Amino acid sequence: MSTSFDYCAAANDVLAIELAGLTQLAQYFDSHFAQACELILNNDGKVVVMGMGKSGHIGNKIAATLASTGTSAFFVHPGEASHGDLGMIGSNDIVIAISNSGESSEILSLYPVLLRRNIKIISMTGKPESNMAKLADINLQITVPEEACPLDLAPTTSTTATLVMGDALAIALMKARGFTSEDFALSHPGGALGRKLLLKLTDIMHTGNMLPTVSKDALIRDALLEVSQKGLGMTAVVEADMTLLGIFTDGDLRRLLDQRIDIHTTTIDQVMNAKPTVANPNLLAVEGLNMMQEKSINGLMLCQDGKLVGALNMHDLLKAGVM
Incomplete structure (x- = not known):
């Protein structure tokens, strides 16, 4: 009208x-x-x-x-x-x-x-x-x-x-x-600022049976199965005491296929990344996000005293509202 x-x-x-x-x-x-x-x-x-x-x-x-x-x-x-x-x-x-x-x-x-x-x-x-x-x-x-x-x-x-x-x-x-902004976050734990200033990596990391791990003598095919089952797009390679030796990711797999490496006979320690980016689980989640963005990686292994204690990926940070 x-x-x-x-x-x-x-x-x-x-x-x-x-x-x-x-x-x-x-x-x-x-x-x-x-x-x-x-x-x-x-x-x-x-x-x-x-x-x-x-x-x-x-x-x-x-x-x-x-x-x-x-x-x-x-x-x-x-x-x-x-x-x-x-x-x-x-x-x-x-x-x-x-x-x-x-x-x-x-x-x-x-x-x-x-x-x-x-x-x-x-x-x-x-x-x-x-x-x-x-x-x-x-x-x-x-x-x-x-x-x-x-x-x-x-x-x-x-x-x-x-x-x-x-x-x-x-x-x-x-x-x-x-x-301060930290004081503000304490009274707004459910808000975006609260999540950024209070949430730590330890609050959202995968642990226990949800943590993807294989031993160094595991075959690549076994590592791929672990990656698939745990759903983080990666697996850690560890000693029996959880000392982190390296990491293997979806991206590593794509590179291996180009090299025609036999995944049924090759052990994971021959192809893993022996110098992965790691973080302390007590870091703020937003600091972990910044680290992943700077390194252009989608997953992060969390260690204390050289021992693997957790892992997470970008999806976990997104689900937690950090991104």
Whole structure:
């Protein structure tokens, strides 16, 4: 269905209004913001974020961002807090209370209990003269010139400003703590970064009966059977005590066929690669991947003190999400 309405123009209007609101937000990164950061940084408890409606959705994200960047935090719904969830908040915790108007009745009803327990409150409001702002220990101002909603009803620019204020708080604290990518990975073990920074070769290597091995006097045909059964595209050639002597791969087989070597009478020690690339199983998986890419190989033998302990190939790294 055709229409004369300019959707793109409407979208650009939203962008312009919200950008103007964010530009104004810079003035609120002031002494109050610094005090809020110091209060959280020097506190032994957790940060508890609260907000109703759209502020609650933003608060949930702020709590998640704080938690993933080194600041212990969680979200508590104000309505649920007044019916028992307030017990989740400890005396050493800090509450971040979010409301653009600063007059959220659900949150204000909790203030007397929070103040009685000497729990520090950081409000995040668009009106510094509001009751939430006045009763809080610190108020972070998030005032915006206008909402992107033409009816001035749906929270739009104000929620964007709140989200940015929360991100600024989280990242400022992250930098102050010296939070590293390794720290981030510890709280994101299931993510791509977590896998790259935490997963080791020993976590994904093949061992025991799944480890392809033959003795040095095995015939090439026996080695091929081992390669086929174990499915790694290679087999290790080892002594009885698992000392690694060499490796034989699919690629070696193709070269042998060109040389017309009899696989039924030739032993594997005559054709194996006696100087294979090996790695320590305690290497990070991403380091093993880099090694394989640099050497242009598809498989890797893992040794400790010259003894074979495991093996893997590119498919294992792909399956583990390292690639």
